[in-house]
Amino acid sequence: MTDAYTKLMERVKDIGRLSCVEQLLDWDQQVYMPSGGANARAELSALIAGMAHEKLVADETGTLLGDVQTVEGDFVVETNMRETRRAFERASKVPTELVKEIAYTSALTKEAWAKAREESDFGKFAPHLEKLLDLKKQVAEHIGYETEAYDALMDEFEPGAEAAEIENVFSNLRSATVALLERLGSSTTKPDRSILTRHFPRAQQEVLSRRMSESLGFDYKSGRIDVTVHPFCTTIGGPSDIRITTRYMENFLSGALFGTLHETGHALYEQGLPAEHLFTPMGQYVSLGIHESQSRMWENLVGRSRPFWQCHWEQVKAMFPEALGDVSLDEFYGAINAVRPSFIRVEADELTYNMHIILRFEIERALFTGELAVVDIPAAWNDKMQELLGVTPPNDREGCLQDIHWSMGIFGYFPTYALGNLYAAQFFAKAKEDIPDLFERIAGNDHTPLLDWLRANIHQHGRRYRANELVEVVTGKPLSIAPFVDYATEKFSAIYGV
Amino acid sequence: MTDAYTKLMERVKDIGRLSCVEQLLDWDQQVYMPSGGANARAELSALIAGMAHEKLVADETGTLLGDVQTVEGDFVVETNMRETRRAFERASKVPTELVKEIAYTSALTKEAWAKAREESDFGKFAPHLEKLLDLKKQVAEHIGYETEAYDALMDEFEPGAEAAEIENVFSNLRSATVALLERLGSSTTKPDRSILTRHFPRAQQEVLSRRMSESLGFDYKSGRIDVTVHPFCTTIGGPSDIRITTRYMENFLSGALFGTLHETGHALYEQGLPAEHLFTPMGQYVSLGIHESQSRMWENLVGRSRPFWQCHWEQVKAMFPEALGDVSLDEFYGAINAVRPSFIRVEADELTYNMHIILRFEIERALFTGELAVVDIPAAWNDKMQELLGVTPPNDREGCLQDIHWSMGIFGYFPTYALGNLYAAQFFAKAKEDIPDLFERIAGNDHTPLLDWLRANIHQHGRRYRANELVEVVTGKPLSIAPFVDYATEKFSAIYGV
Numbered sequence: 001m002t003d004a005y006t007k008l009m010e011r012v013k014d015i016g017r018l019s020c021v022e023q024l025l026d027w028d029q030q031v032y033m034p035s036g037g038a039n040a041r042a043e044l045s046a047l048i049a050g051m052a053h054e055k056l057v058a059d060e061t062g063t064l065l066g067d068v069q070t071v072e073g074d075f076v077v078e079t080n081m082r083e084t085r086r087a088f089e090r091a092s093k094v095p096t097e098l099v100k101e102i103a104y105t106s107a108l109t110k111e112a113w114a115k116a117r118e119e120s121d122f123g124k125f126a127p128h129l130e131k132l133l134d135l136k137k138q139v140a141e142h143i144g145y146e147t148e149a150y151d152a153l154m155d156e157f158e159p160g161a162e163a164a165e166i167e168n169v170f171s172n173l174r175s176a177t178v179a180l181l182e183r184l185g186s187s188t189t190k191p192d193r194s195i196l197t198r199h200f201p202r203a204q205q206e207v208l209s210r211r212m213s214e215s216l217g218f219d220y221k222s223g224r225i226d227v228t229v230h231p232f233c234t235t236i237g238g239p240s241d242i243r244i245t246t247r248y249m250e251n252f253l254s255g256a257l258f259g260t261l262h263e264t265g266h267a268l269y270e271q272g273l274p275a276e277h278l279f280t281p282m283g284q285y286v287s288l289g290i291h292e293s294q295s296r297m298w299e300n301l302v303g304r305s306r307p308f309w310q311c312h313w314e315q316v317k318a319m320f321p322e323a324l325g326d327v328s329l330d331e332f333y334g335a336i337n338a339v340r341p342s343f344i345r346v347e348a349d350e351l352t353y354n355m356h357i358i359l360r361f362e363i364e365r366a367l368f369t370g371e372l373a374v375v376d377i378p379a380a381w382n383d384k385m386q387e388l389l390g391v392t393p394p395n396d397r398e399g400c401l402q403d404i405h406w407s408m409g410i411f412g413y414f415p416t417y418a419l420g421n422l423y424a425a426q427f428f429a430k431a432k433e434d435i436p437d438l439f440e441r442i443a444g445n446d447h448t449p450l451l452d453w454l455r456a457n458i459h460q461h462g463r464r465y466r467a468n469e470l471v472e473v474v475t476g477k478p479l480s481i482a483p484f485v486d487y488a489t490e491k492f493s494a495i496y497g498v
Numbered sequence: 499m500t501d502a503y504t505k506l507m508e509r510v511k512d513i514g515r516l517s518c519v520e521q522l523l524d525w526d527q528q529v530y531m532p533s534g535g536a537n538a539r540a541e542l543s544a545l546i547a548g549m550a551h552e553k554l555v556a557d558e559t560g561t562l563l564g565d566v567q568t569v570e571g572d573f574v575v576e577t578n579m580r581e582t583r584r585a586f587e588r589a590s591k592v593p594t595e596l597v598k599e600i601a602y603t604s605a606l607t608k609e610a611w612a613k614a615r616e617e618s619d620f621g622k623f624a625p626h627l628e629k630l631l632d633l634k635k636q637v638a639e640h641i642g643y644e645t646e647a648y649d650a651l652m653d654e655f656e657p658g659a660e661a662a663e664i665e666n667v668f669s670n671l672r673s674a675t676v677a678l679l680e681r682l683g684s685s686t687t688k689p690d691r692s693i694l695t696r697h698f699p700r701a702q703q704e705v706l707s708r709r710m711s712e713s714l715g716f717d718y719k720s721g722r723i724d725v726t727v728h729p730f731c732t733t734i735g736g737p738s739d740i741r742i743t744t745r746y747m748e749n750f751l752s753g754a755l756f757g758t759l760h761e762t763g764h765a766l767y768e769q770g771l772p773a774e775h776l777f778t779p780m781g782q783y784v785s786l787g788i789h790e791s792q793s794r795m796w797e798n799l800v801g802r803s804r805p806f807w808q809c810h811w812e813q814v815k816a817m818f819p820e821a822l823g824d825v826s827l828d829e830f831y832g833a834i835n836a837v838r839p840s841f842i843r844v845e846a847d848e849l850t851y852n853m854h855i856i857l858r859f860e861i862e863r864a865l866f867t868g869e870l871a872v873v874d875i876p877a878a879w880n881d882k883m884q885e886l887l888g889v890t891p892p893n894d895r896e897g898c899l900q901d902i903h904w905s906m907g908i909f910g911y912f913p914t915y916a917l918g919n920l921y922a923a924q925f926f927a928k929a930k931e932d933i934p935d936l937f938e939r940i941a942g943n944d945h946t947p948l949l950d951w952l953r954a955n956i957h958q959h960g961r962r963y964r965a966n967e968l969v970e971v972v973t974g975k976p977l978s979i980a981p982f983v984d985y986a987t988e989k990f991s992a993i994y995g996v
Contacts, residue, residue: 014545017542017545025519028526044735047516221532222535223534240534
C-alpha cells in the first residue's frame with residue numbers, strides 16, 4: 001500500500017492504543033483503585049482521552065486521509081479508510097476541551113453514582129448527571145443531526161441508527177411482547193423463580209462462573225474475570241487481553257451465572273476479532289448492537305436453553321446441594337425462564353428485558369428534547385415502569401440508579417441492547433439452519449460448532465460491514481423482529497403450556 | 499507567578515500524569531494482566547513512554563524554560579525549575595526512538611525474565627538482557643559522563659552519584675562489615691533462623707501483612723496491597739493512590755512479613771509527599787537512596803527492633819500457634835536478626851545485605867566498562883558470592899535471576915539500596931535524639947511520633963533538597979557510614995553476646 005496509508009494506519013493504531021490505555025484506567029478504577037484515587041484518576045483519564053482526541057483530529061490526520069490513493073477492491077483498506085474518515089469527521093466537530101471535560105467529569109460522576117446507588121439517593125447523583133448531560137448535549141450540537149439531537153449520540157454506538165426508526169421497531173416489538181405476555185399470563189403454569197433466590201455460597205459461584213466461561217470457549221490466557229458493582233467486558237490489548245467482570249449475590253444465582261455467560265459472549269467476540277488488524281478498524285467490532293447480539297446469544301439462546309442445562313444440570317446441582325438438592329431439571333429450566341415483570345434490567349427475563357430498554361430509550365430521548373429534566377427522572381422512571389411492566393420500584397437503587405451508563409456520559413447506548421436481542425435471534429436461526437446438530441452438540445457440552453460459526457460468519461469480518469449489511473450478508477435478510485418473536489413464542493409457549 | 503511558569507508546570511504535570519499511566523500499565527502487567535497480553539502491553543507502554551518523552555523534550559518546553567523569570571527565594575518555584583531543567587536537559591540528549599525501543603524491549607524482557615526465573619534458565623534471559631543492556635549503553639553515551647558510562651545511568655536514580663565515590667564508601671562499609679561479621683562469627687550464640695521456615699498458612703500471613711502495614715500508618719483508602727513475584731511499591735495517582743505488593747511463602751515467614759514492612763515504608767513516604775504539588779517535582783521523592791532509607795527504616799530499624807516485637811509478639815504467636823507455639827520472644831527476635839550469608843538479597847539480614855549490593859554494583863559497573871559480558875554473569879555472580887559471603891547459589895534462580903531490575907532495563911539502581919541503609923541509620927539516630935521516648939512509643943504500637951517526624955523532616959520537603967543536602971539539613975552532618983556501623987555493632991553485639 002501507499003506510504004500515506006501506512007502512515008495513517010500508524011496514527012490510527014496509536015489512537016487505538018490510547019483507547020486501550022483509557023480502558024485500563026477505567027477497568028482499574030472500577031475493579032481495584034482505592035477510593036482516594038478518584039481525583040487523580042480523573043486527571044489521568046482526561047489527559048489520555050484528550051491526547052487520543054487531539055491525535056485523531058490533528059491536521060496531519062486530515063492531510064493523510066486526503067493523500068491516500070484508495071485501490072478499489074481491497075476491503076481491508078476500504079474498511080480502514082471508511083471508518084477512519086468517519087471517526088475523523090465526527091471527532092473534528094467536537095472541541096478537544098469538551099472531550100477532556102467529559103472524561104474528567106464522567107470519572108467523578110461514576111464515583112458519585114456508585115455512592116448514590118449504594119445509598120439509593122438520586123439527589124446526590126443528580127447535579128453530576130445534569131452537568132454531564134449538558135456536556136453531551138453540547139457534543140450533539142457540535143456533531144449535528146437531521147431530526148433530533150439524540151440521533152447524533154446514538155450514531156456513535158450504532159452507526160446510522162435513528163430514533164424515529166428505532167421507535168418504530170420498538171413499537172412493534174412492544175405490541176408483540178404485550179400480546180405474548182398476555183398469553184403467558186393466562187396460563188396456570190407458574191414456574192417458580194424463587195429457587196434461584198436460595199442461598200448460593202459465593203466461593204462455589206466463583207468456581208461455576210469460571211467453569212462456565214471456560215466451557216463456552218473463553219481463553220483465560222488472553223483474559224481474566226474480576227468483580228465489580230456493574231458487570232462489563234473491556235478490551236485492554238486487543239484479542240489477547242480481554243477482561244470481564246461479574247458480581248456475586250449469595251441470595252440470587254442468576255446474577256453471576258447469567259451475567260458471566262453474557263460477558264463471556266462479549267469476550268468471545270473480542271477474542272475472535274482478527275488479531276492481524278489489531279488497533280485498526282478492521283480489527284474492531286461492528287457496532288454495540290452486534291456486540292450485544294453475541295452476549296445475548298450465549299446468555300439466552302444458548303445459556304437459557306434446555307439442551308445447555310441437560311448437560312450442566314447435574315454438575316450445578318451437585319455444587320449447590322443445599323439450594324438445589326430438591327429441584328428437578330424441569331423446575332430449574334422453568335425458574336431461569338420464568339417471565340415476570342421485575343425492577344432490575346440485567347436480571348430481567350428475555351421477554352420483559354426489552355421493555356426495560358424501551359423505558360430507557362424514551363427517557364433518554366426526552367432528556368435530549370428537553371421534555372424531561374434530570375430531577376424528574378425518578379418520577380418518570382417509576383411511571384413508565386408502571387405503564388410498561390405494571391410494577392413500581394421500591395427505591396431508586398432498584399430504579400433509575402441501577403445502571404452505570406449515564407454516570408459515564410453514555411447516552412444512546414441502551415437501544416443497542418434490544419437491537420442485540422433481535423440480531424441474536426436472527427443470527428441464531430441461521431446458525432441452526434447451518435448446523436443441523438447444533439443443540440445436540442450444546443447438550444454434549446461442545447460449543448465449538450457455534451463458536452466456529454460465529455468466528456467465520458461474524459468475528460473474522462471485524463468492522464468490514466455495517467450492522468445492517470452484516471445481518472444481510474449472514475442471514476440473507478434485513479433486520480426483522482420476526483425471528484425473536486418466533487423464538488420467544490415457541491420457547492415460552494412450551495414452558496407455559498399455552 | 500508568571501504565565502510562562504504556569505504553562506510550564508501544566509506541561510510538567512502532564513508528563514507526571516503520563517508517568518503515572520506508565521506505572522499503572524506496569525503494575526497491571528505484574529499483578530493482573532493475562533499472559534497473552536504481553537505483546538500488546540509492550541506497545542501500549544512504548545507509546546506512553548514515547549509520548550511522555552516527546553512532551554518533555556519538545557521545543558516548547560525549552561522555550562518556556564527560557565521564558566520563566568525566576569523570583570529568588572521562592573523554593574517551590576526554584577525546586578520545580580531546577581528539576582524540570584535537569585529532566586529536560588537529560589532527556590533532550592536521548593532520542594525518542596531509543597526511549598520507545600527501551601520501553602518496548604523491557605516490557606518483553608520482563609516477561610522473559612519471569613519465565614527464565616521460574617525455570618532457573620539464564621540462557622533464556624541472556625539474549626533479551628544483551629539487547630536491553632546495549633540500548634542502555636547507548637543511553638549513557640547520549641547523556642555523556644566524565645569518568646565512566648555507568649555514572650550517567652546512576653545519576654537518574656541518585657542525582658550526582660559517581661561510581662568512584664560509591665566504590666570508596668562501599669569499600670569502607672565492606673571492611674567494617676567483614677570486621678563485625680568476624681566478631682559475630684566468634685560467638686557461641688547462634689540464633690536459630692529455622693523457626694521462620696516452619697509452616698505459616700498463607701491466609702494468616704495475608705491478615706498479618708495488612709495488619710502490620712495499617713499499624714505503621716499505611717492508608718488503605720489511598721492504597722492497596724497485591725501479590726507479585728517481586729514485591730514493589732508504585733505511585734498510580736500521587737499520595738492518594740499508592741500500591742504495594744508482596745509475596746507469600748508458606749515455608750518462610752520473613753518474605754511477606756518484612757517485605758510488607760519494607761514496601762509500607764516506601765508507601766508511607768509517597769503518601770506523605772505534599773499533595774498540593776501533585777505531579778510536579780516539589781511533590782516528588784528526593785532520590786531512590788532517600789526512598790530506600792524510608793523502607794529500610796521501617797523494615798529494619800523499627801520492624802526488626804526488640805520494642806516492636808515486644809508489642810506484636812503475642813499477637814503473631816497466636817496467629818501461628820503451630821509454628822510459633824514453642825518459641826519465646828527472645829528466640830523470635832534472634833531468628834529475625836540472625837546474621838548468616840544467604841543467596842537471596844531481599845531475604846538477607848541487615849549486615850550481609852550490603853554485600854549483595856556491593857556484588858551487583860561491581861557486576862553492573864563491569865558490564866558497562868565491557869569487562870564483563872552478559873553470558874558470563876552467572877559465573878561472575880557465583881564467584882563474587884563466594885568472595886564476599888563465602889557461599890555459592892545452587893542455581894541461577896537463587897543467583898543472578900533473582901532480581902527483576904535488569905529485566906526492566908534498570909542499571910545503576912542497586913547502589914541506592916545500600917545508600918538507603920546508610921541514610922536510614924543516620925536519620926534514625928537523629929529521630930531518636932528528637933523523640934526521647936521513641937522506642938517506648940513503638941513498644942506501645944504507636945508509630946505516629948516517628949511518622950510525624952518523617953513527615954515534617956523528610957516527606958513534606960518533596961524534592962526541595964538533593965539527597966546530600968537533605969542529610970545535612972536533617973542531621974546536621976554529611977552522609978557517613980558511622981551511624982550504620984554503630985547501630986549494627988551495638989545491636990548485633992548484644993544479640994550475639996560479643
